[in-house]
Amino acid sequence: MKLHTVRTAAAVAGVVLLAGTATACNRGSDTPAKTGANAKPALGIDLPRADSDFWNSYAQYIRQDVSSQGLHTLPLSNSQNDITKLVANVQVFQNTGAKAVVMAPQDTGAIVSTLDQLAAKKIPVVSVDTRPDKGQVYMVVRADNRAYGTKACDFLGKQLGGKGKVAEFQGALDSINGRDRSEAFAECMKTKFPGIKVFELATDWKGDVASAKLQSTLAQNPDLNGIYMQAGGVFLQPTLALLQQKGLLKPPGQPGHITIISNDGIPQEFDAIRKGQIDATVSQPADLYAKYALFYAEAAAEGKTFKPGPTDHDSNIIQIPNGLEDQLPAPLVTKDNVDDKSLWGNNIAK
Structure with missing residues (x-):
């Protein structure tokens, strides 16, 4: 090599x-x-x-x-x-x-x-x-974990037209990955999309913590229209379950759709993109x-x-x-390239 x-x-x-x-x-x-x-x-x-x-x-x-x-x-x-x-x-x-x-x-x-x-x-x-x-x-x-945060910010900012409210499931901040993603996301949002309010939800990479905090955030902000999940492997299922329970899991293009971008690139995220449950992920x-x-x-x-x-x-x-x-x-994956056979998430057992 x-x-x-x-x-x-x-x-x-x-x-x-x-x-x-x-x-x-x-x-x-x-x-x-x-x-x-x-x-x-x-x-x-x-x-x-x-x-x-x-x-x-x-x-x-x-x-x-x-x-x-x-x-x-x-x-x-x-x-x-x-x-x-x-x-x-x-x-x-x-x-x-x-x-x-x-x-x-x-x-x-x-x-x-x-x-x-x-x-x-x-x-x-x-x-x-x-x-x-x-x-x-x-x-x-x-x-490059800072690129994860920046890609998520750019995607959400453009999808939301620079306006709205976004919940961010932060990974553990005692981990450089959690810090890199969180810091880059915050810097990008502040610089490029000041019209978007970000709710930073510390989770310690725990899905149940993210779900509980999202439920509280939704109760206080029913107009929430974006979510950034820093780890789909732990956050995807509890997030989808909660949104489904509350009748908020609406496909792109429908009123009330919450734009969701994740990080990981697991097969389950790809399936969720195909079903219109989430919009994108960054494939680790x-x-x-x-x-x-x-x-x-x-x-x-x-x-x-x-x-x-x-x-x-x-x-x-x-x-x-x-x-x-x-x-x-680590490429961005959306509905446009989710079936790309070069992505590892399309080549491993679910």
């Missing part, structure tokens, strides 16, 4: 396999260990949660790619959106010979000490979708997250390095204070 690759003089130092049996939270099945001269380096992979359709799709791609590429992975773990479980799972990876670790920390501040420990042991880290606030990372694999590349997380993890374990600049997969590697970040493309 033409990814500005430079080989180091020596491979990344490994960790001695400790004797005894180790356990971790929510650990999955093994990939059989390979032995001999052609053995691939052991990779530790923690899946971040199982309560989101997006992350479940990512997990499916991870398992498919591990199998098809014949990678050597330690038993997969799932930290279930719990930083203490993530820390415990990573400790097991460290103790059982991981040469690189793939994680997607949902709390990007609390993971710093764990990253410092891995760096001290010379175990490189690939962070997926989220960029840790501090602590060394080999590569962050994510899309779950397939590419898995593909390049594994690519960079294996490269890290083999001692390869990368430089900022364009890649051969239509992305751009940028320098960040604590490492590098490969910013993958």
